Every structure is written in C-alpha cells, then in structure tokens.
Amino acid sequence: ETRIHVSFALPGPAADELAASGLLVTAYTEQTGQPRESLLADAAGASGLITLLSDRVDAELLDAAGASLKVVANFAVGYDNVDVAAATERGVIVTNTPGVLDEATADLAMALLLDLSRRVSEADRFLRTGAEWRWEPDLFLGLDVSAGATLGIVGLGRIGMAVATRAAAFGMRIVATGSRASSPEAAALGVRPVSFEELLAESDAISIHCPLTPATRHLFGPAQFAAMKPGALLVNTARGPIVDELALLEALEDGRLGGAALDVFEWEPHVTPGLLTLPNVVAVPHIGSAGGATRANMGLLAVRNAVAVVGGGQALTPVG
Ligand code: GLV
C-alpha cells in the first residue's frame, strides 16, 4: 500500500490534510528528532518521506526506503541535509518549502540585528542578575541602526529581499551580494550591489541569507573577519557551517567583531560553549521560521509536494 512516512509531528493543518489524502501515513511524533535506526526502519517501503533539516537524507536512507520511494519533501527551505544527487540517481524528487517562511525568517533576522545593535539581551541579563542600575548617559551604548548604518546582506534572494525591505524602513544603507542584488526591486529599496570583498569592508552589520553549499561552507573565516570593519556585527539565520564557528569565537574574543547574533550553529544541536559566555553574543536555537502560521504553511507545502508526486503529479516546489 502507498505510504508516506513523516519523521516528526506535522503542524495540525498539515497533518489533517495528509490524513485526508487517503494515503497510509506513518509518523514519528516524539518531540526529539527521529533516531536514525528508527527512521531507516520506517522508511522501508515508503513512497514518500517528509523530513526535518536534522534528518540526514543520504544514499543509506534512500536505499533503506527502496524502489518504492518517489519523493522526499523536506520541511525547510534549506536542503543541505539532502544528498540531491543521490536522490536524482534513484529517480527520487526532492522538494523544499521556499517562499512561505521568508517573512518570518526576515523578522527574526531583524529582531536579532536590533537586539545585537541595541544590546537588548545583554541589558535584559543585566537587570535579571540584579546589577545596580542608574540611568547613565553611556550605559549600554549601541549601534544607531537608523542613523544610516550600513547593512550587508550576503546572498540577496527571497529572504534577503524581505530583510532589505525591513532594513530600508529603518533607514539603513544596504549593500548586497547575490542573485537579486542587481534587480530593479532591490534598486527600489536602495540596495547597492557590491562584491563580497566590498560588502565586508563597508558593512556595520552583516546578515547572512545564502544557502549552505560546498561554495559557501566557511564563507566567513579568519580572513573575512579580519576584512570586516572593526566592531562590525554579524547576524546568521541561514546555516551554521557558512561561518567557521571557532574562528568567529576567536574574532569575538579578540574584540575584532562587535558581536554576533546566531540562530544557527556549525554543529547543531551543539553550540560552541565559549559563545554562550560572551556578553555580545545573542544565541537562539534555530527558530527563524518559528511563526505559528509559517510552520503550518511549511507543513502544508511539504504535504502537498509529497502527495502530488506520490499520486503521479508534479511537485509544487522541487529543488534544483
Ligand atoms: C530552516 O532553517 C529552513 O531551512 O527552512
């Protein structure tokens, strides 16, 4: 019987829609990610898999599923966890969830940028730990984002454009690299397309929005931190391994960078411990797309992709 396996608890509306498809569904619904052995076992004989970014979709998993497998619908826009070449070789379609999470992710990037600029989390900790507080002219001075600070957007695509819209509304200057940096829509927001080197040199804050690929792994390392403005801020809501995390820690400890706000980490769920003891680091656990409606829409898109392909139709949002 045609079956779709889901490696996690889908948001309600998506679970309902999948149930209504009439396909047989199995799901791993513990709050933790599905353990590997259990995922390999449940994949066997499935026609579709709906997976999380923490599931490694490689030749081993594809072979465990076997010849019945037609589609892997990743519940994320990023699909660096999927070996697309291995899937393609086996005739398996891979889909992701582009578009539906742009605004939520851009909101978080902006929240992190403002938090870091104005030292919100740091000041919050100051109060909570009972430090003696007076109103002082130089207490918690930060970056005046709205006084024309320059934001560098690395990888201006869908999410980057949503960040540019927000940053423009805050009066920031914007420079960007990436596929849409030279588009009329970007120009309308005042975005200036620049080389990566120019972006590093000119930005007061940099926000990363490119996918993780072999070309972007460790795009930020010691040389890039050295090329950034002294005291510049780094925001990463894309993928952890785009940044060399140990080099970042060193650049922060050196005082070379002014601070970092991180939604993603190189070795998730592990966070390099030194980062969490620095006052000028804001760290959250990969919550970029964690809006209620956004997660529901990601689930619906993943389900619709899986159901369409299993039923012999076209994927809505295939990758590649
Ligand atoms: C989340 O990180 C995603 O790629 O959707």
Ligand code: GLV
């Ligand atoms: C700040 O609180 C001010 O009143 O200027």
